[in-house]
Amino acid sequence: MLNFDHVSYAVNEKSIFTDISASLIDHEITCLIGPNGIGKSTLFKLIIESYQPQSGTITGIPDNIALLAQQNELFEPLTVRELLTIQRDTLDTEVLELLHLTDLLDTQIDYLSGGQRQLVWLGYVLHQEPDLLLLDEPTTYLDLRYQQTFLNALTVLQRKRQFTVLMILHDLTQAYNYSDNIWLINQQQLTIGKSHDMLDETLLSKTFQLPLKIITDDEHALIIPKN
C-alpha cells in the first residue's frame, strides 16, 4: 500500500505540502481534487520519485506504475499498434474493444482526434498492466462523449483487474461519481475519506472558495456552483 508518512515538500522555500500522512487504498479508485496550483501534480511527481520530499517518507511505491497526463507527448509518428506494443508483443483485445481501438490499430496516432488519442494513451498505460495507475486530468481536453467512454472503460477494467487508481480530476461531479475515495488537497493539507462521506457543501465551498451546491439521488451526485 502506498503510504505517505509526515511528508513535507517545498519549492524555493514555498511550502507545497506540510506534514501530510495518507495511505492509498489498494484496488480502488481514488480521486485527487483541489484548486489549481495547489500541488496535485507535484504529489504525482513525489510518487514516481521525480521529486524527493524534504522530510517524511513515502513507502510502498509499487514497482509497476503507469502515468497518463492530460496531454502526452509522442516524438515519432507511431501507429496505435506500435505504441501499444512498444514494450510487449501482445495486444490486449479486451482493452482494445472497450476503448474502440480495434479498427484504429494501423492508424498513425497524429491523425486521430484529441479524444481518440487520449483513449489510445489509456490503452498504452493499460498495456503496461500497472499495479498503480496515475491519471493527471485525463479528461480535461475531451468532449462529453469521450469523457464518458474514457471513464467508463477505466472503471470497468479497474473493477475487473483490481489495479489501484489515483486520478486528478477537475470536474467534481465526475470525481465523486467515478471514485471510491476522495483525497482533497487544500492549504498544504490533505483531507481523506470515502467519496460519499466527502460530499460536504461547506468543505467543498471552502476549498474552492466558491459557494457550491450538491444535488444527490440514490446513486449519483451533482456538484454545481450555487449561483
Added chain:
Amino acid sequence: MHKAYNGILAVALIISVGAALLLGSTHLSLTALLQGDPDALKLAINYRLPRIIVAVVGGAMIGLSGNLLQLVLRNHLVDASILGIMNGSQFLTLCLIVLIPALTHLNVVIAAICGMVLLIGWRVVIPKQRSTMQLILVGIATAMTFQSLTQLTSEGFGVPLPSLSTVTWGQTWQLLIVLVLGLMLLIIVWPQLKYFALSSEQLRLLKVPENRLLYFVLCIVGMWAGAVTGLLGVIFFLGAVLPQMSRLMAPHAKSQALFAPTALWGSLLLLNADTLARTIVAPTELPTSAVLLAISGPLFVLLLIKGGRKHA
C-alpha cells in the same frame, strides 16, 4: 514506397560516383579506364577514388549522425555542427597535432575521439532539457568561438586545415574504420532506439535506461561527426537538413526508417558538391565545404521558418 525511394537514390548515387570518377580538371574516358591505361588508372585510383569514397562515406555519416542526434535529443533542428561539436573537435585535433606532430597521420581517428569526448562533455555540461532556440544559439556561439581559435592556431603554427582535395588512402582507411566501429555500436543499440518516441518520464516508468542509451548514441554521433570534420573540415547545418530532406519524400516515416534515405542523400549531396567544386572553374578547385554550405545554409533557414512554430 520506401524501397522505390531508396532505389532511386541508390541509382542516382551510382551515376554520381561514375561522374565523379570521370570528371575533373583532367577528364578521364571510361574506355581508357577499362583498357587499363596506366596514367588514367593512376589518377583514378590514387586521387579520385579515395576522394569519392570519403565523399560518399562522409556524407552518409553526416546524415546518419544528424538523424541519430535528432532522434535521441527529440529535436529536429540540431546536428553536431550546430551544437559546436564539429568546430570543437577540429580545434582540439589541431591542438593535439601542434603539440604532438607524430599524430598528424592519425588525424581522422584523433578527430573521431575528440568529437566523441566533446559531445559527451556537452551533454554533461548541458544536462537538462533546454529550449531548441537556446541550444542552437549557445551552439552557434560555441562553434564561432572554436572557429576563430582554429583559425588563429592554424595560421599561427602554419598547420593546414583538412580539405577533401588533400585526402589520402591512409585517411580513407581511418574513416572506414570509424564508420564500421560506429555501425557496430549502432547495431547493438538499434532495437532500443524506438523508445525515444516517448518522453523521458514515460521511459523512466518503463524502466528503460534512457541515459545509458543516450550516451551510447552520443558516442556514435560524436565519433562520426569528429571523423568527418577531421577529413573535410566543418560542414555546417548539413546533418540537421538531411533527415528533413529524406522526410519530405516520406513524411509519415519514423526516424529509424529514414536512416537509409538520409545516408543516401548525404552521400549524393557531398559527392556532387565535390564534383561541382572540382569542375566548375577547373583547373582551380573550389572548397567543397563552401559549396555545401551554400546549399545547406538556405535549406536550414527554410527548416527554421517551416518548423519554427512547431519546435520553438
